[in-house]
Amino acid sequence: MKKFLLLCVFLLMGKLCLAQNVLEYHIDTPIRFQAYKEQDKLYRPRTLTDYKQNTPEAAAQSYFFAISNAILSKLYFDQSNYTEKEDSDFVAIKKTPINDAYIQILHKTSYTFSGKSMAYIMFIARVKGINYYFPTLLSLIKKEGKWYIHKRPNQKKLNDCLMMFKPCVMSCLVEGKSPDKDVELLIRKTKSKSNTLDFVRLFDELVAIQNNESLSTKLTMTENLDCKEIDSKQEVTGNAIFTGLYKDVNFKMFDKPNDKWLSKVDKGQDSIVLTSKLSFHYANKEYSALKFKRIQPNGKIAMDYLRLDNNQIEKQAEELLILYEQLSTKIFSDLSPSMVKKNIMNSDLYKRSRGVYEVLNISKLFQLFQENKAMFKVYMNNI
Helix, strand or coil: CHHHHHHHHHHHHHHHHHHHCCEEEEEEEEEEEEECCCCCEEECCCCHHHCCCCCHHHHHHHHHCCCCHHHHHCCECCHHHCCCCCHHHHHHHHHCCHHHEEEEEEEEEEEEECCEEEEEEEEEEEECCCCCCCCEEEEEEEECCEEEECCCCCCHHHHHHHHHECHHHHHHHHHCCCCCHHHHHHHHHCECCCCCEEHHHHHHHHHHHCCCHHHHHHHECCCCCCCCCCCCCCEEEEEEEEEEECEEEEEEECCCCCHHHHCCCCCCCCEEEEEEEEEEEECCEEEEEEEEEEECCCCCEEEEEEECCCCCCCHHHHHHHHHHHHECCHHHHHCCCCCCCCHHHHCHHHHHCECHHHCEEHHHHHHHHHHCHHHHHHHECCC
16 A cells, blocks of 8 residues: 555656656756864854854854744745744753853855855764754745745755765865875766766766675764865865756747737737647746747748747757747657656767756756757757
């Protein structure tokens, strides 16, 4: 019975993904990584006015030492994601003397995503009399000078890497060099085609490392936080690949005339047959486009395309729009994951366009289209 229920859940997820057109993209973006010294400690704020969000570090401090739902809920970018706690959950923090508990920031990763300042901050908390040190990774976004907890979807692999690798190892990975042979090999294995850190590849290596006890002890925080073996810089800059999901992606297929969208098309002497409409959100902008057949007076049929929005286009939005314009809309459903085995899943096109958790990655698909259009021949010139 349990297996049956799980299967139903996965089937529903598969249908949900297809219905909502879950499409991934990735960006190669500058990244700053900062490792902290062990003596850098943050204790519980002494007054309510000391609970702040002006830095990622302050947000982490306020998060762990929150003494009420009012303080904790204000830390969330979307407060609807916050679940209120019982008052009893805050008693232990209130009763612990200020000098008996502190958080130690291990590292901070700063980057820009969709025009927003973002950060990951990793810390451990030590409480007198408790051996467990409460490792925590917070995903944060900056808005109007304050840092809020904001979890982007589809980021578990990246989160696991930041949680597990020692700060000295992460510093070397971001910088892209290390005198240590094991770390240097890891750097080579996890570089993308653009020679930057790829967190998806890094996660795959993390799984392998955890099966090697000596390597895991050296490179990860599974057993200890000791970084004495590995030379690294406290603060480095580099580039890394971050993944994201387009929001509200919708492909509307037309089986009959639609006056609302027909009015947008310059018809001239031609008859117009609408075929499909694409709409999606990227970086807080809505993009939309139409595809249609233009039937000329001489009977010839020309395929046409029209942007409906006036946005200044950005790279990730442009990739999806170009693929939509030049290829059959069917490609997006064919390459979307499915619980039902399809022949196309055995193709090179399908396998090489996978993103995190097997969703369709538009950036990978666009790169394949630029490099080898022969792979797309069944989808060409077919609106």
